[in-house]
Amino acid sequence: MSQTIQKNTPMLSVRNLVKHFPIRAGIFKRIVAWVKAVDGVDFDIYEGETLGLVGESGCGKTTIGMTLLGLYPPTDGSVYFNGEDITPYLLPGWKVRSYLKRTYIEKFKQLNHDEMEELPDELKHYAEVYFNDHKGDAGRFIRSFMENRKEKQKALRRKMQIVFQDPYSSLNPRMRIGNIIGEAVDVHRLASSKEERQKMVADILQKVGLYPEYAMRYPHEFSGGQRQRIGIARALILNPKLVVADEAVSALDVSIRSQILNLMEDLQKEFQLTYLFISHDLSVIKHISDRVAVMYLGKIVEIAPKKKLFERPLHPYTVSLMSAIPIPDPEHKKKRVILKGDVPSPINPPSGCRFHPRCPIAREICSREEPPLQEVEEGQKVACFFAGEMS
């Protein structure tokens, strides 16, 4: 029983994640507006898979990645890692109490016993913790999240790593490669001696296809592709579970890009890694992903297994995005949907369905109501009132 539950528990679950950035103006730096960079997204990532996250510039991909890693505190919503709520460790300490109250305690207080079974898995688990372990004592429940906070945050940081887009600016130019990669080993005290640390660095350099001697060199001595390998080595030396790759191959030339994609696939197998692979490039996403989430203006509009998504995209935005990509074959004639207009600003996203001003099949309801992300085909969730109509 517990076996099967564990199998079905996603490694990472994201629930109603929201991240708004304030825009300040004037001499008093008052907040004049909010950028709704991520505005309520839900998704799961399962162990060992690659979830591709695709969308146009500014739709919120990087913001999601940064929030999951605790680099931006979330505005709202929850993140679960192997069923455990890690949101308290992503938030600043003073926000944890109100987060727990809003997410759990207030809900649980109004709960009848028979309603417990109907809760979503994540909540059910914490309802049990709350009522059984802590006997419904809110103070004890909150304290349990505050205990060993620093250690838990550190452990979490080890499990999740990020590889950035720009291989030029993401490596400190004044540090030797060996120290760039080995820094995390020191922080987490993973090596008991200098020799052991050296060996760890040498091993990981070899794994990413570089020579151990490179440890003594500086970033400027390397090409873009090599620097990206260094970035990958830095992420992998801690033996993480989840790697967020944010446009990790976007700055690379085509011939180097395929080397890095192949390397990432090999390392995934060898280290049983789970990837959140962020890219604006649908063909790269298609190659590397098992499942794909398509974002538009802070929302996921479609999420599906790769095969389904590419065979029959159901959201009008996904259809348009796919048809916009030039195919490297002059004989290939395809009908193309050319979207009108620009991507609107996330400060004032359009009412109802955010895609409606550009959607070729928008109807009256679309500007009034927001379509929920719903399962339309098995495993394929779509946020559109007329899903499949353009497919």
Place this chain on the structure above:
Amino acid sequence: MSVLSEKTPILQVKDLRTYFYTEDGVVKAVDGVSFEVYEGETLGIVGESGCGKSVTSLSILRLLDEKGRIESGEIIYKGKNLLELSESEMRKIRGNEIAMIFQEPMTALNPVYTIGDQIMEAIILHQGLSKDEARKLAIDMLRKVGIPEPEKRVDEYPHELSGGMRQRAMIAMALSCNPSILIADEPTTALDVTIQAQILELMQQLQKEYGMSIIMITHDLGVIAEMSDRVLVMYAGKVVEHASVRELFKNPKHPYTWGLMNSIPRLDIEYERLYAIPGTVPDALHFPEGCRFHTRCEFATDKCRSEEPPLVEVSPGHLSACWHIDRLESAVAVQRKGESA
């Protein structure tokens, strides 16, 4: 258009060599490049970063910085060698006869002038129109490139426009003097794909209307396939292959071209593993001896390491610079057999 006039190139680049004299040494950015551009066609130039695409186009317009020098070659535009013109004669060509658009419109647009002022400046300079007439034409051009409310946008500053709109404004500026050649250097690389699709469609439509030739520079083989009539493939400062777009994709005759084509994941084909050209793009200060691709080529022999292969016609209208096309051809045949099986 008669067959004969189709055969006269509007632009001929002959054995162009452009070097940069830097502190670290001489960068032979463009090293013996030749090609022609015919009336009304689109010539695509493709290659990885640093292979000399931008330097080629900047050389045509003589826009190199002080470190750069055109060592030798000829650039014949309508019978005149541009390299022999005085700077004031050249100014009449630039923007008027040959216009250019760039990857990042912000580098070409002046942030302190309105869009309208910048378009009008070119119109007044080259066409001698009055200010009112120029403004009217500027508004017409903005409308033509699909900028909504052009009467209002004409008075806006570049930073008030989105990336796609800025690129449209730059196209409007480039086309306002009805040039015979438009050089587009990665015009859509910085844009989102849905916006890229809009801009590419706009360029095709304007080309039909104005009949200009386009030199389309990009690293994206998809854009090349979509836009070009003929294609130049560059590697390390040299042209390695030159053919019509269909011929190039059907019968690639250079190992580098073939490698590039195999390296891109395609939406319409499923791969187990991507092909990857081994090694890295060589540093321009130290290009390899012999064939510059030999450090990465799976067909390379000793001959390739010592002797430079000339660019020769290997089938009608198809040029390639490789000693071992036969080896490539058998590899392509094996691959195609595997794909169709």
